[in-house]
Amino acid sequence: MTSTASKLTAWQKALVQAITDPQELLNSLELDSDWLEAAKSAANVFPLNVPRGFVARMQKGNAHDPLLRQILPLGDELQIVAGYSEDPLQEAKYNPVPGLLHKYQGRVLLTLVGTCAVNCRYCFRRHFPYTDNNPGTEGWERALNYIANHPSIHEVILSGGDPLVANDKTLQAFSDKLNLIPHIKRLRIHSRIPIVLPERITPEFIHWISQLKQKPILVTHCNHPQEINAAVAEAAHLLTKAGVVLLNQTVLLKGVNDAAETLIALSESLFAIGIQPYYLHLLDKVQGAAHFDVDKETAVKLHEELSQNLSGYLVPKLVYEQPGAPAKKPVELYTV
Numbered sequence: 001m002t003s004t005a006s007k008l009t010a011w012q013k014a015l016v017q018a019i020t021d022p023q024e025l026l027n028s029l030e031l032d033s034d035w036l037e038a039a040k041s042a043a044n045v046f047p048l049n050v051p052r053g054f055v056a057r058m059q060k061g062n063a064h065d066p067l068l069r070q071i072l073p074l075g076d077e078l079q080i081v082a083g084y085s086e087d088p089l090q091e092a093k094y095n096p097v098p099g100l101l102h103k104y105q106g107r108v109l110l111t112l113v114g115t116c117a118v119n120c121r122y123c124f125r126r127h128f129p130y131t132d133n134n135p136g137t138e139g140w141e142r143a144l145n146y147i148a149n150h151p152s153i154h155e156v157i158l159s160g161g162d163p164l165v166a167n168d169k170t171l172q173a174f175s176d177k178l179n180l181i182p183h184i185k186r187l188r189i190h191s192r193i194p195i196v197l198p199e200r201i202t203p204e205f206i207h208w209i210s211q212l213k214q215k216p217i218l219v220t221h222c223n224h225p226q227e228i229n230a231a232v233a234e235a236a237h238l239l240t241k242a243g244v245v246l247l248n249q250t251v252l253l254k255g256v257n258d259a260a261e262t263l264i265a266l267s268e269s270l271f272a273i274g275i276q277p278y279y280l281h282l283l284d285k286v287q288g289a290a291h292f293d294v295d296k297e298t299a300v301k302l303h304e305e306l307s308q309n310l311s312g313y314l315v316p317k318l319v320y321e322q323p324g325a326p327a328k329k330p331v332e333l334y335t336v
């Protein structure tokens with residue numbers, strides 16, 4: 001190990017020691033190498049990247065494990081499917097300065113870093129030009145100026161990449177600047193890290209988030225109850241104790257969570273550790289993810305089953321993104 005590497009904290013080591021080699025992933029899960037050639041080709045388009053602690057929650061020998069399905073590159077991704085695109089949300093249009101998306105009234109979405117702790121195969125950002133659109137510390141100046149010049153913005157949303165890939169010093173430097181803008185009342189973080197790399201929620205991080213001038217909200221991204229283990233529960237507990245409002249968003253994914261009993265168990269398990277279900281998203285139609293799509297009729301039926309079996313506050317809103325719409329749209333059968 002180099003001297004820089006030895007200075008990494010435990011979570012940063014876990015981040016760099018993630019599995020990126022399809023062969024190693026298959027070996028560690030005792031899966032035969034039938035999957036290997038396709039995995040390698042698909043990983044050339046969008047790399048494999050998964051923390052070991054997340055792999056440990058997968059069932060050995062099960063090629064259809066719901067956690068594995070989310071991260072294993074498959075040949076299906078290479079099919080070009082009509083109706084799917086590389087920028088399904090047409091985000092380029094709402095990008096006034098690099099790293100900033102201003103699509104909805106009152107809130108902006110800001111990219112702090114271009115990378116994630118895990119590469120989710122269904123991600124709508126799988127073709128996003130992160131490297132061109134990663135503001136970097138110097139770029140913050142322009143994004144923060146934009147925010148300062150728009151008093152109608154009350155909430156800043158740090159999103160992905162995964163903002164918690166940034167180290168605590170970077171987060172502190174950012175929040176020091178954000179604190180100078182009085183009209184920002186809430187700081188929301190969208191992150192998959194409390195689920196896939198819960199050791200990131202360190203005492204230092206808790207210290208940072210509990211000192212914010214803005215009300216902190218953390219929206220986790222959990223798709224299956226099997227993702228929740230004791231370490232995730234502990235991270236959620238520390239965050240709740242620090243006064244952070246915890247919400248969760250889920251993407252509805254064929255072969256992962258498209259069964260009512262799975263989604264019911266997910267809501268129950270999230271709430272048990274202090275996380276409120278918020279959104280259940282239909283898949284964004286990104287090229288390479290068509291095999292995950294659940295059609296609207298099935299989605300509405302599943303959602304009705306959730307409503308019939310859960311307390312109202314445990315039922316996430318079923319939504320999708322329509323480019324140009326002023327908010328995420330509820331899924332209704334009569335919408336196109």
Ligand SMILES: *Cc1c(COP(=O)(O)O)cnc(C)c1O
Binds near residue numbers: 102103104109157
């Ligand atoms: C999803 C999203 C938001 C947040 O929307 P909420 O409905 O408030 O959760 C904000 N900006 C962009 C660009 C988004 O995609």
Ligand code: SF4
Binds near residue numbers: 115117123160
């Ligand atoms: S963590 Fe979020 S932004 Fe990153 S690859 Fe997964 S879904 Fe996409």
